[in-house]
Amino acid sequence: MKFDTALTVLAALSHPTRLATYRLLIQCEPEGLSTGQLVEASDLSQSTFSTQLAVMAKAGLVVSEKRGRQQIQRANIDTLRELMLFLAKDCCQGRAELCEPLLAELTCC
Template sequence: MDSDAALAILSALSHPTRLEAFRLLLRHEPEGLATGALVEASGLSQSTFSSHLAVMAKAGLVRSAKQGRQNIQRADIAALKSLMLFLATDCCQGHPELCQPLVAELTSCC
């Protein structure tokens, strides 16, 4: 991951509605959640929530798949993992043992 991609993800998550929607999608992995259920949980109108969903999709946080007549939204776990590794990989100059447990856990999960 490069800085531009990390900034796009962090920017997308910096809005309360998008952060909560992404956390909701994480709780519903691996099945995902219908767009309508996300809209309902947000309390926003379909069109307003659509713009939030588009920001998350553009940042690479959310993937959409058609399932019958519904669009199912899923959190992109690989993008989240890449962001976390990007943030932690170069940390703790002179003291890699401080971040190494986090990096090891991230590389072994998901």
């Protein structure tokens, strides 16, 4: 992941509604949730939520697919993986032993 892309993704996640939405979508993988379900969970109006969703889509955090009459939103796990790798590589500076405690926490849950 390039530096500018990481900044875009982090900026998109820096809003409480967008972060909560993305976390919810991750929990609902691989099925995803309809846009209506996400609007209900956010307690925002449809138009306000659509603006938030557009920011997430532009950052590559969500992908949308049509299922029947519904628009289903799914977390783009590839973007999350790329961001995590970008952050971990910078953090560890090539020293894998520095990230071992983090990896241990991730595998225990």
